[in-house]
Amino acid sequence: DIQLTQSPSFLSASVGDRVTITCRASQGISSYLAWYQQKPGKAPQLLIYAASTLQSGVPSRFSGSVSGTEFTLTISSLQPEDFGTYYCQQLNTYPITFGGGTKVEIK
Amino acid sequence: EVQLVESGGGLVQPGGSLRLSCVVSGFTFSDHYMDWVRQAPGKGLEWVGRIRNKANSYTTEYAASVKGRFTISRDDSKTSLYLQMNSLNTEDTAVYYCAGAGGDFRHFDYWGQGTLITVSS
Numbered sequence: 001d002i003q004l005t006q007s008p009s010f011l012s013a014s015v016g017d018r019v020t021i022t023c024r025a026s027q028g029i030s031s032y033l034a035w036y037q038q039k040p041g042k043a044p045q046l047l048i049y050a051a052s053t054l055q056s057g058v059p060s061r062f063s064g065s066v067s068g069t070e071f072t073l074t075i076s077s078l079q080p081e082d083f084g085t086y087y088c089q090q091l092n093t094y095p096i097t098f099g100g101g102t103k104v105e106i107k
Numbered sequence: 108e109v110q111l112v113e114s115g116g117g118l119v120q121p122g123g124s125l126r127l128s129c130v131v132s133g134f135t136f137s138d139h140y141m142d143w144v145r146q147a148p149g150k151g152l153e154w155v156g157r158i159r160n161k162a163n164s165y166t167t168e169y170a171a172s173v174k175g176r177f178t179i180s181r182d183d184s185k186t187s188l189y190l191q192m193n194s195l196n197t198e199d200t201a202v203y204y205c206a207g208a209g210g211d212f213r214h215f216d217y218w219g220q221g222t223l224i225t226v227s228s
Contacts, residue, residue, distance in 0.1 A: 032213045034214040043221055044144075050213065
């Protein structure tokens with residue numbers, strides 16, 4: 001199975017900060033990586049797919065990039081509504097797997 | 108408006124069975140692959156399995172943890188997805204989400220609100 005290692009597992013940042021979350025795949029997954037945001041008690045919501053394509057309706061402060069097997073989600077200017085847990089997901093190979101999550105707290 | 112509404116959750120004893128349903132509206136269900144994802148209390152997301160569309164013969168994939176115990180099916184005429192769960196154990200306790208994957212089927216566009224399954228004696 002392909003392992004996805006997310007870092008950090010927790011971060012606390014202030015409104016306006018630039019935030020970066022990393023997801024490292026244990027082997028090549030092409031660009032078949034998606035990012036989701038989940039708020040407490042709610043279903044996940046798609047933010048980014050194909051490593052860097054912004055889902056319709058998602059604010060442009062969210063962006064994704066890839067270098068080899070390292071994927072990055074960046075929030076250019078953190079907003080109060082961006083709290084929650086962020087997950088990466090690979091869909092290159094079965095079984096589909098998720099990263100362990102990064103909990104984002106607003107200071 | 109896109110809606111995915113899961114039902115069928117509840118309390119079940121170890122070794123028991125349960126069938127979840129997910130009724131979909133607002134997108135072309137028949138074109139989409141459909142997935143089940145679960146989340147144990149306080150834990151991360153775990154993919155359970157997938158069923159492809161008619162064009163891909165409704166074939167299925169499963170996580171190793173549920174293979175042989177869980178079965179995914181769909182009824183395109185009812186825009187409904189199902190998860191038959193047998194031989195349940197306490198490790199199956201989780202919120203179960205249905206999700207729809209369109210386009211290249213490489214991301215989950217749509218998610219249901221989830222239904223809680225508790226396996227306990």
